[in-house]
Amino acid sequence: xxxxxxxxxxxxxxxxxxxxxxxxxxxxxxxxxxxxxxxxxxxxxxxxxxxxxxxxxxxxxxxxxxxxxxxxxxxxxxxxxxxxxxxxxxxxxxxx
Amino acid sequence: xxxxxxxxxxxxxxxxxxxxxxxxxxxxxxxxxxxxxxxxxxxxxxxxxxxxxxxxxxxxxxxxxxxxxxxxxxxxxxxxxxxxxxxxxxxxxxxxxxxxxxxxxxxxxxxxxxxxxxxxxxxxxxxxxxxxxxxxxxxxxxxxxxxxxxxxxxxxxxxxxxxxxxxxxxxxxxxxxxxxxxxxxxxxxxxxxxxxxxxxxxxxxxxxxxxxxxxxxxxxxxxxxxxxxxxxxxxxxxxxxxxxxxxxxxxxxxxxxxxxxxxxxxxxxxxxxxxxxxxxxxxxxxxxxxxxxxxxxxxxxxxxxxxxxxxxxxxxxxxxxxxxxxxxxxxxxxxxxxxxxxxxxxxxxxxxxxxxxxxxxxxxxxxxxxxxxxxxxxxxxx
Numbered sequence: 426x427x428x429x430x431x432x433x434x435x436x437x438x439x440x441x442x443x444x445x446x447x448x449x450x451x452x453x454x455x456x457x458x459x460x461x462x463x464x465x466x467x468x469x470x471x472x473x474x475x476x477x478x479x480x481x482x483x484x485x486x487x488x489x490x491x492x493x494x495x496x497x498x499x500x501x502x503x504x505x506x507x508x509x510x511x512x513x514x515x516x517x518x519x520x521x
Numbered sequence: 522x523x524x525x526x527x528x529x530x531x532x533x534x535x536x537x538x539x540x541x542x543x544x545x546x547x548x549x550x551x552x553x554x555x556x557x558x559x560x561x562x563x564x565x566x567x568x569x570x571x572x573x574x575x576x577x578x579x580x581x582x583x584x585x586x587x588x589x590x591x592x593x594x595x596x597x598x599x600x601x602x603x604x605x606x607x608x609x610x611x612x613x614x615x616x617x618x619x620x621x622x623x624x625x626x627x628x629x630x631x632x633x634x635x636x637x638x639x640x641x642x643x644x645x646x647x648x649x650x651x652x653x654x655x656x657x658x659x660x661x662x663x664x665x666x667x668x669x670x671x672x673x674x675x676x677x678x679x680x681x682x683x684x685x686x687x688x689x690x691x692x693x694x695x696x697x698x699x700x701x702x703x704x705x706x707x708x709x710x711x712x713x714x715x716x717x718x719x720x721x722x723x724x725x726x727x728x729x730x731x732x733x734x735x736x737x738x739x740x741x742x743x744x745x746x747x748x749x750x751x752x753x754x755x756x757x758x759x760x761x762x763x764x765x766x767x768x769x770x771x772x773x774x775x776x777x778x779x780x781x782x783x784x785x786x787x788x789x790x791x792x793x794x795x796x797x798x799x800x801x802x803x804x805x806x807x808x809x810x811x812x813x814x815x816x817x818x819x820x821x822x823x824x825x826x827x828x829x830x831x832x833x834x835x836x837x838x839x840x841x842x843x844x845x846x847x848x849x850x851x852x853x854x855x856x857x858x859x860x861x862x863x864x865x866x867x868x869x870x871x872x873x874x875x876x877x878x879x880x881x882x883x884x885x886x887x888x889x890x891x892x893x894x895x896x897x898x899x900x901x902x903x
Contacts, residue, residue, distance in 0.1 A: 462678060467824065502822060502823075507819050507821050507822070509811070511804060
C-alpha cells in the first residue's frame with residue numbers, strides 16, 4: 426500500500442488521498458463535486474478538516490489557485506445538534 | 522464546443538443525462554447536454570433519494586414500476602465502475618384520516634391490479650415493520666417492500682459516464698442564454714460559450730423549466746417551490762423502510778450509510794427560487810419526527826439544505842413534444858418525484874424524439890393535457 430492510500434483526507438468518510446487524486450484526474454475539479462461523489466465533507470465535522478486539503482489538492486493538480494476556486498456552500502447547523510436540544514431547554518453535554 | 526448537434530438537452534440533472542444516454546444508445550450520438558452549474562447541482566442532488574412505486578395514478582405507477590426494475594439492474598446496464606447504492610428497504614405510508622385511508626385502499630387496489638407487491642397494514646402490523654413507530658392516532662398503513670433508496674449523485678454519474686462513452690458531450694458551467702427559431706421551428710441554442718445549431722431541444726431544466734420554455738415564447742404551467750430537508754449523523758441500522766405521512770407532510774428514511782434523511786412539505790411555501798434552509802424548518806421537523814419516531818430524539822442533525830420542486834397543477838410531469846414549437850420537447854414539472862422515474866423518462870423521451878413507439882403512451886402526459894382539461898390529480902405527494 427502506497428503512502429497515498431494510507432493518507433486520509435476526510436476523516437469522517439474515509440476519503441484517501443489516492444481516491445481524491447483519482448477523482449480530480451477523472452474530472453471532479455471542485456469541492457462541491459468531490460463532496461457529492463465521495464461524501465467527503467458530509468460527516469459530523471462538515472468539512473472542517475478536508476475542505477482546505479481538497480482545495481489545495483485541486484490547485485496542485487489543475488493549476489487553479491484556491492483564490493480562484495468557487496467555494497463550496499457552508500450549510501447549517503454549524504455543529505451537530507440533537508433533536509432534543511433543538512426542541513428546547515438547556516442542551517445536555519451529550520446533545521452537543 | 523460542438524457547432525452542430527442532432528439534439529441539445531438543457532439541464533444536467535438525472536433526467537437530462539438519462540435522456541442523453543437513451544438517445545445515444547438508440548444511435549443518436551451527435552448530441553450534447555448543457556448544464557449551467559455541475560451535474561446534479563439542482564433538484565437531483567438535493568432530493569430525498571427515495572424510490573417508490575406506491576403511487577395513486579396509473580401513469581405515475583407505470584412510470585415508477587418500470588423505473589424500479591431499471592434501478593435494480595442499473596450498475597450492469599450502464600457498466601458503472603462504482604455503485605448506485607440501490608437499497609430496497611420498502612416504503613411504509615401512513616394514514617391518519619378516513620379520507621386518507623379510503624384513498625390508500627383505492628391506491629392499493631390499483632397497484633395490485635398492475636402487479637405491485639403491496640399490502641394494507643393495521644397499526645399493529647405497521648409497528649412490526651418499524652418497531653419504533655408511534656402508532657397513536659394511526660388508522661392504517663400501506664407497505665411495498667420493493668420501494669427504497671438510491672444515491673442520486675451516483676445515478677447521475679452512471680448515466681453521464683455511459684452517455685460519454687457513447688459519444689455524448691456534456692458541457693458543465695455552460696449557461697443557455699437563448700433559443701433560436703425559424704418561424705416556430707427550433708434552429709439552435711445560444712450559450713455563454715457559443716452557439717450550437719440543432720433541430721431538437723429538450724427542456725430538462727428542473728426548477729428553471731418555465732424560464733427555458735419562455736425562451737421559445739412558450740408559457741408552461743410549472744412553478745418552482747422550495748422544499749427543505751435535513752440529514753443526521755450515521756447510526757447503527759434501525760429502520761429499514763422509508764416512513765411517509767401525507768397527513769404530516771413528511772418523510773424519513775435511514776440510508777444504507779446509516780444517516781437519517783428527512784423532509785417536510787410546507788403548504789404555505791410561495792412559488793420562487795429560494796434555496797436557503799431555515800431554522801423554522803429545523804424546529805418543525807424536530808417536533809414532528811420525535812413524535813412519530815421517538816428514538817430519533819437523541820440523534821444529531823449534521824446538515825440541512827433545500828431544493829426546488831418544479832410543480833404542475835396535477836403534480837404529474839410534463840413529457841414529450843410541444844405541438845406549437847416543432848423540435849421542442851419537455852421533460853419537466855416532476856413535482857418532487859423526478860429522480861425516481863428518471864430511468865423511464867429517459868427511455869420515453871428518446872423513443873419520442875426518434876419517432877419510435879413509446880413503451881408507455883406519453884401523449885396523456887403532454888403539455889396539451891392542460892388545454893384539454895385531462896389532468897391526472899395525483900393524490901400521493903409530500
